[in-house]
Amino acid sequence: MYNLLTINGVVFPTPEGSFVISKEDVTNDHKSEAGTTVVEIVREGVFTIDVSYGGLIEHKMDVLCRKLETVNTVIFTYDGFQYIKQMKLEGLKKTKVAFRHGISVWSLSFSLKEL
Numbered sequence: 001m002y003n004l005l006t007i008n009g010v011v012f013p014t015p016e017g018s019f020v021i022s023k024e025d026v027t028n029d030h031k032s033e034a035g036t037t038v039v040e041i042v043r044e045g046v047f048t049i050d051v052s053y054g055g056l057i058e059h060k061m062d063v064l065c066r067k068l069e070t071v072n073t074v075i076f077t078y079d080g081f082q083y084i085k086q087m088k089l090e091g092l093k094k095t096k097v098a099f100r101h102g103i104s105v106w107s108l109s110f111s112l113k114e115l
Contacts, residue, residue, distance in 0.1 A: 002082055019051055022050075
């Protein structure tokens with residue numbers, strides 16, 4: 001059994017928020033001289049991973065965030081195959097959800113886009 005998400009050698013916990021892996025082609029669309037639309041495939045099968053955690057204690061969130069860099073080595077499973085990709089961190093968001101009895105609970109979300 002594979003870990004769901006490993007970033008820079010650190011196994012991240014299973015997100016209780018959402019975990020979405022998408023794969024799409026990068027295209028260049030333009031109009032030809034004849035007026036038709038031409039679609040050029042620049043690159044096939046570029047992965048994007050969207051991750052969100054609904055409630056992490058502040059210490060755990062800080063530990064995970066310190067492991068994230070602008071460019072990350074990410075290991076994940078898609079359609080039964082394990083992939084190792086270089087991915088760019090985008091849209092890192094931290095939001096305090098609750099504070100009680102000296103304990104802060106935070107939500108954490110981010111996206112990883114294959115380079």
